[in-house]
Amino acid sequence: MKTTSTALSVNLNKIALLRNSREGNYPSVIEHAKRCIAHGADGITVHPRPDQRHIRPGDCHKLASLLKTMPDIEFNIEGNPFEGPEGNYPGFIEIIKSTLPDQATLVPDGKNQLTSDHGFDLIQEGIRVAPLVKTLKSLGVRVSLFMDPDLEQIRLAKEIGADRIELYTGPYAAAYAQAQEAGALAHPSIEDLFSTSFESTSPLVTLQRQLIAHQKAAQYANEIGLGVNAGHDLNLDNLPLYLSIQNVLEVSIGHALTVDSLSMGMGHAVEQYKTICTPSS
Numbered sequence: 001m002k003t004t005s006t007a008l009s010v011n012l013n014k015i016a017l018l019r020n021s022r023e024g025n026y027p028s029v030i031e032h033a034k035r036c037i038a039h040g041a042d043g044i045t046v047h048p049r050p051d052q053r054h055i056r057p058g059d060c061h062k063l064a065s066l067l068k069t070m071p072d073i074e075f076n077i078e079g080n081p082f083e084g085p086e087g088n089y090p091g092f093i094e095i096i097k098s099t100l101p102d103q104a105t106l107v108p109d110g111k112n113q114l115t116s117d118h119g120f121d122l123i124q125e126g127i128r129v130a131p132l133v134k135t136l137k138s139l140g141v142r143v144s145l146f147m148d149p150d151l152e153q154i155r156l157a158k159e160i161g162a163d164r165i166e167l168y169t170g171p172y173a174a175a176y177a178q179a180q181e182a183g184a185l186a187h188p189s190i191e192d193l194f195s196t197s198f199e200s201t202s203p204l205v206t207l208q209r210q211l212i213a214h215q216k217a218a219q220y221a222n223e224i225g226l227g228v229n230a231g232h233d234l235n236l237d238n239l240p241l242y243l244s245i246q247n248v249l250e251v252s253i254g255h256a257l258t259v260d261s262l263s264m265g266m267g268h269a270v271e272q273y274k275t276i277c278t279p280s281s
């Protein structure tokens with residue numbers, strides 16, 4: 001059972017994606033940030049990508065100005081910190097330097113990735129990541145590293161100076177969806193999922209493995225002094241089970257939350273348009 005509360009940081013990438021499909025500023029990222037905050041969001045996350053398909057540097061600057069006026073609201077900018085010919089996001093560190101968000105989450109995305117799909121391999125990349133962590137921390141920015149639930153990698157995250165890790169929850173979310181589709185989630189309670197031995201063919205086996213891996217990773221991270229965030233493909237269905245893991249400080253959620261806003265609000269919007277289209281008798 002969940003006993004501590006977890007901050008919700010709303011990722012606004014998909015609002016920017018919609019805006020960028022036309023000229024102009026509609027929908028406005030800033031107005032949606034204000035709306036999310038008015039409805040209880042604890043923070044705002046954005047993830048500028050090399051192709052600028054959604055969040056652009058200008059969004060980061062405008063959000064930084066807005067959120068500086070709201071000291072209780074956390075601003076988290078995610079992205080690939082490497083620059084240069086290998087083609088990752090040019091200017092991520094510059095964006096952080098010029099916006100000074102509360103938190104920078106470094107993510108090892110390739111240039112043409114559809115979305116984030118793995119954590120850092122710090123055995124390979126630690127030597128390049130460590131000085132960036134140091135630079136960002138010297139600016140007073142908390143540094144989180146996007147990581148798989150791998151204990152050795154998490155140990156290295158601590159060694160190179162990270163303050164937090166963000167556990168990559170994509171495979172957990174996929175395992176949850178598979179178990180849900182198979183109708184396997186009807187009965188087990190959260191306690192069952194942690195403790196029961198399932199048949200090897202049960203779709204619950206993969207979900208259980210994911211859950212336990214994340215639980216161990218979060219516990220280990222806490223033991224060595226790292227804060228734990230989590231994100232990617234979390235949604236209203238899979239979040240309660242995930243948050244049975246103790247001490248997850250923050251979840252950042254964008255894709256599903258945006259889709260939920262559409263499905264929860266579209267019926268109401270259609271009714272409003274229909275009212276205008278229908279002459280009153």
Ligand SMILES: CC(=O)[C@@H](O)[C@H](O)COP(=O)(O)O
Binds near residue numbers: 013047049232
């Ligand atoms: C690091 C992470 O998991 C999120 O930032 C996620 O990648 C969202 O990015 P997109 O909206 O570009 O898919």
Ligand SMILES: NCC(=O)COP(=O)(O)O
Binds near residue numbers: 254
């Ligand atoms: N860090 C994860 C994030 O910001 C949002 O991921 P998603 O909910 O859009 O998959």
